[in-house]
Amino acid sequence: MSANRFQTPATIKPHGSIQAIQQQSYQGIDDLQLTTRPVPKLNPLAVRIETRYTPVMPYDILTETGQLQQIRPVKLPMVLGYGFGGIVREVGRLRQPSLLNQPVIGIQPSGSHQEQLLSTLPPLLFRVPQDVSLAAATTLIGGADAAYFAFKKSRLQPGDTVLITGASGSVGTYLIQLAHLFGVHTVAVGHTSRHDLLARLGAEQVIDYDRPLIDQANSLTTVTQVIDLAGATTLLDRLTPYLGPVRIWSLAQPHYRPRPQQVFTFISGAIMPKDYQWLLRQLAQQKLTAVIQEQHPFTAVKTAQHHLLDQHSAGRILLTYHQEVR
Numbered sequence: 001m002s003a004n005r006f007q008t009p010a011t012i013k014p015h016g017s018i019q020a021i022q023q024q025s026y027q028g029i030d031d032l033q034l035t036t037r038p039v040p041k042l043n044p045l046a047v048r049i050e051t052r053y054t055p056v057m058p059y060d061i062l063t064e065t066g067q068l069q070q071i072r073p074v075k076l077p078m079v080l081g082y083g084f085g086g087i088v089r090e091v092g093r094l095r096q097p098s099l100l101n102q103p104v105i106g107i108q109p110s111g112s113h114q115e116q117l118l119s120t121l122p123p124l125l126f127r128v129p130q131d132v133s134l135a136a137a138t139t140l141i142g143g144a145d146a147a148y149f150a151f152k153k154s155r156l157q158p159g160d161t162v163l164i165t166g167a168s169g170s171v172g173t174y175l176i177q178l179a180h181l182f183g184v185h186t187v188a189v190g191h192t193s194r195h196d197l198l199a200r201l202g203a204e205q206v207i208d209y210d211r212p213l214i215d216q217a218n219s220l221t222t223v224t225q226v227i228d229l230a231g232a233t234t235l236l237d238r239l240t241p242y243l244g245p246v247r248i249w250s251l252a253q254p255h256y257r258p259r260p261q262q263v264f265t266f267i268s269g270a271i272m273p274k275d276y277q278w279l280l281r282q283l284a285q286q287k288l289t290a291v292i293q294e295q296h297p298f299t300a301v302k303t304a305q306h307h308l309l310d311q312h313s314a315g316r317i318l319l320t321y322h323q324e325v326r
């Protein structure tokens, strides 16, 4: 067993209990704990979901290391995680009975990295169409939703060109596809090893951030806006001298001092339930594709999070909970 795996085997658990990934300090990845909790009790407003997948997100790591304490104070210990994909196994009497046994994705603000959860907010739960895999649908949470939010906020128009930093990550791989879908050209910035992936997703130009920019700067003359998903000041410092009077939107860093005639805006926000339905339809119609980098059993969350930090990203890393039956 790898040093990063929890020592407690997932199979050893008392009757009527579930396992959850718990943050107990701000010491980061290696201080996470696998804990056993009672099965949550159903109430009339809730549906009980058997978790199948949860996305491993930078948000988890920022929370674990205390970097979000100013904007999101939390009480420890707490269950970690934001999004989930699962199967509805029980429905409270005030919720739609037709949800029973349906595959769903959703947002669980109180923590999603657990074997079962109670979802009590109907606008944060979405049925997954039959022809979309649950793993693919789960990547919408914290990935395509953020990409769609940023895309709408930028008001990019067909024929514009957007430069995307952090393009190979879980948000970026959707943002390239959304831009392509709406007739917006993309210049994607990523690691050399992700060049083929970025081109396959629809990027017209790819910039390798690990090579000198002077050799690749021709493609930058057409850029009308920048969406920053890398959050690296040094990368923006290298890129901005080659850009004209662009607007830079960032989901990843709150502050940046742009060059004269360039405007920097930090953005953060949510999309509407109807937007999630639209994204699910795009997956069903194969107009969008989920890029899944790796899947790990939830007991290996430490390994998964270390990979998120240490490996060059290629879409989303997922934690898995049970065998998928669909």
Ligand SMILES: NC(=O)c1ccc[n+]([C@@H]2O[C@H](COP(=O)([O-])OP(=O)(O)OC[C@H]3O[C@@H](n4cnc5c(N)ncnc54)[C@H](OP(=O)(O)O)[C@@H]3O)[C@@H](O)[C@H]2O)c1
Binding pocket: 057, 058, 059, 142, 143, 146, 165, 166, 167, 168, 169, 170, 171, 172, 190, 191, 209, 229, 230, 231, 232, 235, 251, 252, 253, 267, 268, 269, 308, 311, 312, 313, 314, 315
């Ligand atoms: N505010 C919101 O509502 C919201 C919502 C979702 C996400 N976010 C933020 O958006 C950002 C992207 O999220 P994500 O889930 O897509 O993360 P991710 O999958 O980890 O992707 C991050 C990307 O940034 C690149 N990157 C990081 N440091 C870099 C550097 N110094 N130079 C060049 N590239 C660098 C990575 O490239 P390599 O893999 O090659 O290192 C990777 O492609 C994160 O900061 C996340 O917290 C914000």
